[in-house]
Amino acid sequence: MKLDAKAIRYLTNEDFKVLAGVETGSRNHEVVPTPLIVQLSGLRGGSGVHRAISNLAKINLIAKVKNAKYDGYRLTYGGLDYLALNGHQKQKVVYSVGNQIGVGKESDIIVVAHSSGAQRILKIHRLGRISFRTVKTNRDYLRHRHTGSWMYMSRLAAMKEFAFMKALRENGFPVPEPIAQNRHTIVMSLIDAFPLRQIAKVPKPAKLYSELMDMILELARYGLIHGDFNEFNLLIKEEVIPDEDGNTPDIEDADDDHIQLTPILIDFPQMVSIDHANAEMYFDRDVNCVKRFFQRKYHFVSDAPGPFFADAKKRFLKNPGKRLDVEVEASGFSRKMARELEKYMDEVGANDDAGERDDDEEEESDEDEESEEEEEEADDEQPEQSSAEVDESSKRLDALEISGSS
Numbered sequence: 368m369k370l371d372a373k374a375i376r377y378l379t380n381e382d383f384k385v386l387a388g389v390e391t392g393s394r395n396h397e398v399v400p401t402p403l404i405v406q407l408s409g410l411r412g413g414s415g416v417h418r419a420i421s422n423l424a425k426i427n428l429i430a431k432v433k434n435a436k437y438d439g440y441r442l443t444y445g446g447l448d449y450l451a452l453n454g455h456q457k458q459k460v461v462y463s464v465g466n467q468i469g470v471g472k473e474s475d476i477i478v479v480a481h482s483s484g485a486q487r488i489l490k491i492h493r494l495g496r497i498s499f500r501t502v503k504t505n506r507d508y509l510r511h512r513h514t515g516s517w518m519y520m521s522r523l524a525a526m527k528e529f530a531f532m533k534a535l536r537e538n539g540f541p542v543p544e545p546i547a548q549n550r551h552t553i554v555m556s557l558i559d560a561f562p563l564r565q566i567a568k569v570p571k572p573a574k575l576y577s578e579l580m581d582m583i584l585e586l587a588r589y590g591l592i593h594g595d596f597n598e599f600n601l602l603i604k605e606e607v608i609p610d611e612d613g614n615t616p617d618i619e620d621a622d623d624d625h626i627q628l629t630p631i632l633i634d635f636p637q638m639v640s641i642d643h644a645n646a647e648m649y650f651d652r653d654v655n656c657v658k659r660f661f662q663r664k665y666h667f668v669s670d671a672p673g674p675f676f677a678d679a680k681k682r683f684l685k686n687p688g689k690r691l692d693v694e695v696e697a698s699g700f701s702r703k704m705a706r707e708l709e710k711y712m713d714e715v716g717a718n719d720d721a722g723e724r725d726d727d728e729e730e731e732s733d734e735d736e737e738s739e740e741e742e743e744e745a746d747d748e749q750p751e752q753s754s755a756e757v758d759e760s761s762k763r764l765d766a767l768e769i770s771g772s773s
């Protein structure tokens with residue numbers, strides 16, 4: 368399910384009104400009857416609307432469904448993508464669409480640009496995608512659900528991620544800048560950095576390790592547990608510190624003392640409150656992901672045990688930061704929404720994936736380069752983005768411009 372923005376510039380205002388009509392109708396109709404689409408589009412009936420309908424169906428933004436009782440249409444993921452993209456464009460958040468740089472378990476990551484040329488990241492949430500493909504029980508489960516649920520759940524994931532990113536950013540945590548949210552998508556600043564997973568060598572592992580543990584503890588002090596704190600969701604900025612004479616050598620020539628690594632945390636749809644029933648399990652899992660990765664990749668084992676959930680809780684009670692879990696709830700992502708999303712993610716197995724992946728890795732032997740490669744290949748769900756690829760994509764941005772479809 369890739370985003371293909373090519374057709375968007377050929378869509379008229381009328382097409383978008385009809386598309387929005389199908390979206391509205393989908394909220395309470397599995398299949399939206401054609402007369403209802405006409406009505407919801409707010410356009411006068413007639414050949415125009417019907418032309419728009421067949422146009423949209425031809426490029427797969429809506430799909431015709433023959434129902435026992437009536438014929439009608441349902442919105443596709445592609446249609447939802449276009450509605451979101453159109454929204455971002457109207458808000459002047461996105462001007463053009465570039466390359467896809469990541470295909471995550473439950474999302475697509477795309478480089479986009481603002482009219483100033485500044486690059487941004489568009490994250491499209493696609494809940495249910497992996498489960499449709501892999502687990503039969505999930506597939507059956509989802510098939511018997513209302514089609515609207517994947518759309519709604521993907522939107523909840525985007526809302527949740529945006530709300531947490533905003534709260535974290537405003538409170539000084541190193542996360543991307545959240546710029547906008549529309550339906551199942553968010554736009555954020557682009558971090559020009561590699562995921563920790565791709566950093567072969569860390570000059571001072573102990574330092575980075577303790578910074579990461581501090582980040583986990585600091586999140587807890589603000590009432591939060593990330594829930595997927597691992598080498599994929601930490602982007603590491605590598606910067607060269609100028610030497611005593613004020614010179615800044617190339618990163619290849621800089622010595623260990625002059626390379627500064629700054630971790631940036633991403634990916635927030637699974638964050639939980641420190642008061643969550645399974646908080647301790649999530650906390651321990653986050654800590655152990657980092658521990659295991661540092662041991663396996665950098666042969667670094669900390670002398671200090673922990674940190675333990677009890678310590679985190681103690682710090683939180685003695686010297687709490689702002690309760691960001693509570694703040695997010697108040698901002699519009701309600702507790703009810705959080706529960707709905709969590710239930711869905713549990714049911715489709717989105718939540719236990721991080722745990723499973725780590726168990727796999729644990730069995731790998733440290734020196735076994737080959738098995739590492741194999742893992743990378745088998746792991747094609749995991750994004751492998753590099754700043755080089757980001758640069759490449761920026762050159763091609765103008766290839767897929769969205770023209771003003773006001």
Ligand code: ADP
Pocket residue numbers: 468469470471472473474475476488490543555556557558559560562599600602633634635750751752
């Ligand atoms: P998922 O939920 O599918 O894991 P992530 O938010 O973790 O999605 O993003 C997947 C990958 O896309 C990341 O590992 C990273 O390589 C890249 N990525 C995501 N957000 C950004 C960003 N703001 N800047 C640069 N790269 C990003």
Ligand code: MG
Pocket residue numbers: 471599600634
């Ligand atoms: Mg991720």
